[in-house]
Amino acid sequence: MMTDGSASDRPVIDAQKVGLTFQTADGPVHALKDVNLRVLKGDFVSFIGPSGCGKTTFLRAVAALEHPTEGRLLVNGMTPEEARKRRAYGYVFQAAGLYPWRTIAGNIRLPLEIMGFSRPEQDRRVKDVLQLVELEGFGKKYPWQLSGGMQQRASIARALAFDADILLMDEPFGALDEIVRDRLNEALLKLWARTGKTIGFVTHSIPEAVYLSTRIVVMSPRPGRITDVIESPLPRERPLDIRDSAEFIAIAHRVRDGLRAGHSYDD
Numbered sequence: 001m002m003t004d005g006s007a008s009d010r011p012v013i014d015a016q017k018v019g020l021t022f023q024t025a026d027g028p029v030h031a032l033k034d035v036n037l038r039v040l041k042g043d044f045v046s047f048i049g050p051s052g053c054g055k056t057t058f059l060r061a062v063a064a065l066e067h068p069t070e071g072r073l074l075v076n077g078m079t080p081e082e083a084r085k086r087r088a089y090g091y092v093f094q095a096a097g098l099y100p101w102r103t104i105a106g107n108i109r110l111p112l113e114i115m116g117f118s119r120p121e122q123d124r125r126v127k128d129v130l131q132l133v134e135l136e137g138f139g140k141k142y143p144w145q146l147s148g149g150m151q152q153r154a155s156i157a158r159a160l161a162f163d164a165d166i167l168l169m170d171e172p173f174g175a176l177d178e179i180v181r182d183r184l185n186e187a188l189l190k191l192w193a194r195t196g197k198t199i200g201f202v203t204h205s206i207p208e209a210v211y212l213s214t215r216i217v218v219m220s221p222r223p224g225r226i227t228d229v230i231e232s233p234l235p236r237e238r239p240l241d242i243r244d245s246a247e248f249i250a251i252a253h254r255v256r257d258g259l260r261a262g263h264s265y266d267d
């Protein structure tokens with residue numbers, strides 16, 4: 001099943017029959033069942049599905065914040081815990097989660113301070129990532145001085161600062177209005193093209209998933225499982241108006257059909 005095992009063709013995320021059951025007062029909750037997925041370097045993988053289908057749980061398991069109860073999950077060929085120790089990923093949450101008493105640069109710097117980077121190295125990285133998310137000149141501002149979209153970009157910059165290979169994003173733009181979201185989607189694609197990161201992205205939006213992804217993972221609840229994995233035929237470079245193309249609409253239909261089918265056989 002594995003290829004020759006060299007780092008370049010090894011999956012960045014490799015899930016084999018992953019199951020995760022939470023024991024609750026009301027009995028077991030099967031958040032994930034039989035999840036098989038291989039994510040390759042440079043993939044942009046979106047996870048879409050109704051509430052409770054395990055999208056967040058899967059991302060959290062990759063980040064070693066939850067622990068599978070069945071199967072095998074590897075990140076860069078290691079356990080998620082080992083990968084986390086090696087700073088394999090940055091995590092972006094739905095709320096930007098910036099500390100209000102720190103400036104934008106101070107927020108981005110925080111994980112770097114904790115990791116013990118030297119001050120000049122911290123400065124260099126803060127400058128680089130602010131540029132990547134197009135927030136040059138805003139380092140000295142406080143979060144409340146920035147719009148919601150800018151705060152979310154700052155939060156992406158913070159996740160990028162330690163230059164992890166993998167960016168895990170849990171509905172990062174869910175709380176933003178559509179116009180800001182469009183702009184951030186475009187910016188994220190540019191950033192992805194420039195950095196070659198592997199991205200795992202949770203969303204509830206079909207157009208967002210289709211616009212951003214090289215692969216779309218459709219999930220269904222009770223138990224949380226994958227019902228379809230769609231390889232996108234769209235080119236990597238995507239202007240926003242690609243959303244009007246016949247190809248785009250065809251993929252969106254397939255995602256919608258997958259979401260509907262997933263609802264019809266609850267077990």
Ligand SMILES: Nc1ncnc2c1ncn2[C@@H]1O[C@H](COP(=O)(O)OP(=O)(O)OP(=O)(O)O)[C@@H](O)[C@H]1O
Nearest residue numbers: 022024029031050051052053054055056057058224
């Ligand atoms: N810590 C926990 N303890 C018990 N059950 C949990 C826990 N975390 C998640 N669950 C349950 O696991 C299932 C999957 O949850 P998860 O948050 O991964 O779904 P999701 O697809 O991300 O949903 P949403 O779109 O609403 O964020 C749900 O039934 C949820 O209630």
